[in-house]
Amino acid sequence: MNHDVRPTSATKDVLSTHSVFGAPCWVSLTSRDQKATEEFYTAVLGWEWQSAKLGDRFRVALADGTPVAGIAAVASMWQMAVAWTPYFAVPSADEAVARAQERGGTTAVGPLSFPPGRAALLADRDGATFGIWEGELVADWESWREAQPAFIRLHTRDAFDAAIFYGEVFEWASDRPGCCEVRYEGGEVVLRSRGDVVARIESGALGSAPDPSIRPHWQVHFAVADVAACARAAEVHGGSVLSKGLEEAVLRDPDGAQFTVTSRRER
Numbered sequence: 001m002n003h004d005v006r007p008t009s010a011t012k013d014v015l016s017t018h019s020v021f022g023a024p025c026w027v028s029l030t031s032r033d034q035k036a037t038e039e040f041y042t043a044v045l046g047w048e049w050q051s052a053k054l055g056d057r058f059r060v061a062l063a064d065g066t067p068v069a070g071i072a073a074v075a076s077m078w079q080m081a082v083a084w085t086p087y088f089a090v091p092s093a094d095e096a097v098a099r100a101q102e103r104g105g106t107t108a109v110g111p112l113s114f115p116p117g118r119a120a121l122l123a124d125r126d127g128a129t130f131g132i133w134e135g136e137l138v139a140d141w142e143s144w145r146e147a148q149p150a151f152i153r154l155h156t157r158d159a160f161d162a163a164i165f166y167g168e169v170f171e172w173a174s175d176r177p178g179c180c181e182v183r184y185e186g187g188e189v190v191l192r193s194r195g196d197v198v199a200r201i202e203s204g205a206l207g208s209a210p211d212p213s214i215r216p217h218w219q220v221h222f223a224v225a226d227v228a229a230c231a232r233a234a235e236v237h238g239g240s241v242l243s244k245g246l247e248e249a250v251l252r253d254p255d256g257a258q259f260t261v262t263s264r265r266e267r
Contacts, residue, residue: 020141022170022180023193024152025089025133027069027220030082031255034059034073036238040253041071043237044230045222045261060138066147067138081212082255084220085121086152086199087131088170089141093118096132099169100124124165126157126207126216145196149222152199153260156216159203163189166201213242213258219250221260230261 031037041047041061052058052070061069090096093111100122101107108129110120117135124130138144156162163182167173172180172191181192191199205216224230231241231249238254247263 019178020089020137020193021091021176021178022172023089023141023191023198024086024149025137025141025144026087026131027084027149027152028087028131029069029071029084029257031071031073031253031257032082033255034071036254037071037073040234040237040239044233044239044251045224063147066143068144068147068149070138081129082257083129083217084257084259085129085131086218086220087119087133089137090132090134090170093120093132093134096120096134096169097122100165103165103168105165105169124156124162124216126162126205128154128156128162128216128218130218142194145198149220151197151221153219153221154199154201154216155205155214155219156201156203157205157207159189159201162201162216219258219260221248221262223264224261225264227261227263 029037038047038049038059042049045061045063047061047063047068049059049061052060058073059071060067061071088096097107097111097120104125106123108121108123111118111132111134112120117133119131119133121129121131154162163172167182170180173182180198183190183192187202189201190197191201206214207216209215227244227247227249231244231251234251234253235241240252242250242252242258244250248260250258250260252258
């Protein structure tokens with residue numbers, strides 16, 4: 001997880017993972033070519049960039065001045081897949097990792113200390129990769145949600161089985177104040193935090209499919225004003241359009257990372 005902006009002490013309690021636990025709180029991209037990645041997402045999503053405290057290979061993307069995503073140009077060096085990964089806020093990284101492992105998940109990295117918090121990278125029992133974050137958030141959670149990420153969607157083998165796994169790991173629908181609400185709506189499992197839809201889980205992915213876009217994975221959706229313009233910019237700047245509709249398009253960046261742009265009207 002990439003960081004650059006520290007909240008003030010006056011807002012620390014409001015911005016901690018204790019206040020939004022179990023909900024997505026950040027998204028991060030592993031890439032090979034930092035310069036090409038920045039140029040692509042600037043052209044497609046209008047992002048600006050600032051340095052991160054973790055080193056030269058790490059950058060923070062800004063949308064209208066608000067930190068919205070982290071970029072880590074470490075895919076080749078660390079032999080990691082090029083992909084977007086969502087991070088979920090947890091009160092305790094150690095406890096969340098233990099719960100995931102007890103339920104058949106695996107841990108790839110961590111928990112490791114990344115001041116002002118701790119992070120880990122995991123996979124659920126169907127192989128979908130996700131991260132967890134304990135500590136102060138990079139930006140105010142509501143400002144981050146409004147700035148660009150619309151929501152995340154898990155494409156998985158069995159939505160109900162996945163909802164049970166994540167629900168137990170992140171204590172969804174528990175008695176704890178501030179926990180996420182889970183409901184089955186329109187053929188999907190829908191996750192809400194503070195009344196907002198923050199994640200969806202749908203069945204149908206194939207665990208043994210040769211195409212990674214068909215295997216279980218989390219897909220990050222970014223809210224944009226003009227879906228068609230984003231799709232055109234992606235193609236002009238070395239990316240590709242996997243599918244496109246009036247309100248949504250699935251894009252792939254030059255490194256191969258897949259993401260979705262969604263019309264702000266559909267949030």
